[in-house]
Amino acid sequence: MLNIKILGSGCAKCKRLEQVTRKAVDQQGLAAEFEMVTSMEEIMKWPILSTPGLVIQNELVSSGKIPTEAEVAQWIEAAVRAS
Amino acid sequence: MSAEGAIETIRTLLSAGWLSLVDYLAAHVLLCLVPAFVIAGFMVSMVPQEAVTHYLGSKASKWISYPAAAIGGFVLAVCSCTILPLFAGIWKRGAGLGPAITFLFVGPAINILAITYTGAAIGFDVAFARLSLSITFGIVIGLIMAWVFQRKRASQPLQDKIGGVFDHKAKVRPVVWIVFILLFMVLIVGTLQVNLLTQTYISINLAYEISPEFLAGLQDAGLTIQGLLLILLLGIIAFIAWLGVENVLDKFSSWSYTAIIMVAITILVAAVRITTGSLEININGRFVGEFILLTTIGIIASRSFSKGEIASWMWETWRFIKQIFPLLIVGVFVAGILTVLIPEVWVQTVAGRNTIWANMGGVLFGIFMYFPTLVEVPVARMFLDLGMARGPLLAYLLAAPGLSIQSMLVLGRIMGRKKTALYVVLVAILSTVSGLIFGLFQ
Numbered sequence: 392m393l394n395i396k397i398l399g400s401g402c403a404k405c406k407r408l409e410q411v412t413r414k415a416v417d418q419q420g421l422a423a424e425f426e427m428v429t430s431m432e433e434i435m436k437w438p439i440l441s442t443p444g445l446v447i448q449n450e451l452v453s454s455g456k457i458p459t460e461a462e463v464a465q466w467i468e469a470a471v472r473a474s
Numbered sequence: 475m476s477a478e479g480a481i482e483t484i485r486t487l488l489s490a491g492w493l494s495l496v497d498y499l500a501a502h503v504l505l506c507l508v509p510a511f512v513i514a515g516f517m518v519s520m521v522p523q524e525a526v527t528h529y530l531g532s533k534a535s536k537w538i539s540y541p542a543a544a545i546g547g548f549v550l551a552v553c554s555c556t557i558l559p560l561f562a563g564i565w566k567r568g569a570g571l572g573p574a575i576t577f578l579f580v581g582p583a584i585n586i587l588a589i590t591y592t593g594a595a596i597g598f599d600v601a602f603a604r605l606s607l608s609i610t611f612g613i614v615i616g617l618i619m620a621w622v623f624q625r626k627r628a629s630q631p632l633q634d635k636i637g638g639v640f641d642h643k644a645k646v647r648p649v650v651w652i653v654f655i656l657l658f659m660v661l662i663v664g665t666l667q668v669n670l671l672t673q674t675y676i677s678i679n680l681a682y683e684i685s686p687e688f689l690a691g692l693q694d695a696g697l698t699i700q701g702l703l704l705i706l707l708l709g710i711i712a713f714i715a716w717l718g719v720e721n722v723l724d725k726f727s728s729w730s731y732t733a734i735i736m737v738a739i740t741i742l743v744a745a746v747r748i749t750t751g752s753l754e755i756n757i758n759g760r761f762v763g764e765f766i767l768l769t770t771i772g773i774i775a776s777r778s779f780s781k782g783e784i785a786s787w788m789w790e791t792w793r794f795i796k797q798i799f800p801l802l803i804v805g806v807f808v809a810g811i812l813t814v815l816i817p818e819v820w821v822q823t824v825a826g827r828n829t830i831w832a833n834m835g836g837v838l839f840g841i842f843m844y845f846p847t848l849v850e851v852p853v854a855r856m857f858l859d860l861g862m863a864r865g866p867l868l869a870y871l872l873a874a875p876g877l878s879i880q881s882m883l884v885l886g887r888i889m890g891r892k893k894t895a896l897y898v899v900l901v902a903i904l905s906t907v908s909g910l911i912f913g914l915f916q
Contacts, residue, residue: 439562
């Protein structure tokens with residue numbers, strides 16, 4: 392099962408990122424657990440400059456923007472292949 | 475107080491709130507705010523953060539990192555939720571404490587919404603003073619903080635392990651800058667008071683008489699025909715945006731196109747001068763200028779930007795509006811009511827003249843009261859109407875966005891009590907001094 396973390400204090404962008412990611416996961420018919428990391432201290436442990444950040448299988452793949460569904464799909468594929 | 479008296483008082487208060495709201499939704503404010511929101515959305519969606527953060531890494535020289543931190547807020551920090559992570563990032567992994575502090579102070583004060591709104595509602599002298607002094611102070615405060623705490627930053631453990639965050643460079647396409655400049659000109663053409671723009675070139679007389687009773691009713695409500703039209707347009711935009719912008723990232727529908735056109739129409743309606751009475755529309759330089767600019771932007775954008783890019787531009791703009799506008803309306807309404815409630819004598823005694831105590835009072839008020847983004851502006855306007863001098867007003871506007879009890883608590887957790895205390899003291903002193911100096915020239 393994939394572990395996906397959304398880093399962000401819960402602003403509109405983070406919700407959008409979650410939506411996009413969930414869609415990408417569903418489309419590939421995978422199962423994933425989503426973790427919303429909202430505490431600033433936890434977020435700052437990742438090398439990101441601004442929220443929202445996306446972490447797939449403990450690897451930061453994007454930060455500071457909302458990636459497209461296609462981009463997220465690629466990252467998920469890569470993560471699945473690696474595991 | 476009798477029941478009738480109480481009702482009468484409530485009516486006076488509500489009408490004061492309403493009048494200040496109408497005043498704020500007037501043409502000249504909308505000509506500023508509507509483009510400012512669109513520009514804010516444009517910058518967030520089109521200018522990647524790396525374009526600025528590249529200059530804030532640990533290898534950047536002081537001469538580059540401080541100005542970049544000061545100006546970076548213009549591009550990066552329109553949303554307060556992005557400021558703290560960036561601040562912590564610049565401090566711990568990038569250029570260090572000084573530039574991080576600069577960024578923290580300047581960011582919320584110089585974003586395009588705050589500056590244009592200050593200009594439209596209070597005056598462009600205060601807006602420019604706010605802009606230039608915020609940048610100067612941000613740098614000065616950053617330098618002082620870095621100097622005081624320099625020994626404690628001997629090791630940078632985080633920097634080498636994950637230094638890469640600042641290494642990314644981003645290319646911004648030239649067309650992005652062109653559209654940015656054009657959008658900026660929309661703002662300038664909408665606000666500049668020069669003859670070329672205010673002069674009427676053609677008058678179109680709509681042979682339609684509005685019933686005098688309707689006009690009188692409007693006047694009672696503090697509205698003009700143009701004002702009414704603009705408020706209606708805003709309502710329509712809100713409705714269309716809800717249909718066509720809320721979900722624009724999933725589907726670019728005909729509602730989305732309609733929303734773009736409606737925004738352009740609103741700017742154009744706000745630009746013309748409408749003489750009431752026999753309903754005469756005066757095509758002035760402003761209207762012609764805005765028309766040319768908006769058409770050019772439309773053509774360039776439709777040719778050079780992909781649908782996805784335009785969609786994210788719209789989505790970001792709409793996000794800002796949703797986040798800021800409702801609170802702003804409430805703030806304006808309440809400020810209008812308070813203008814009636816607070817006796818002028820109070821404000822004039824405390825801050826009526828440009829003294830050191832008056833400036834300090836302005837700063838303290840800014841620190842202890844927390845206002846949502848942009849609401850500090852109507853509050854400042856309220857103080858101005860109540861007789862506050864312009865120096866203390868500026869002092870308040872400089873201190874308010876950077877400091878509040880809430881932000882101090884968060885900062886204290888991130889960088890410790892000592893640094894936070896020094897930061898607060900520096901901001902308070904420098905704001906007081908600059909208000910005092912600005913007040914001398916009034």
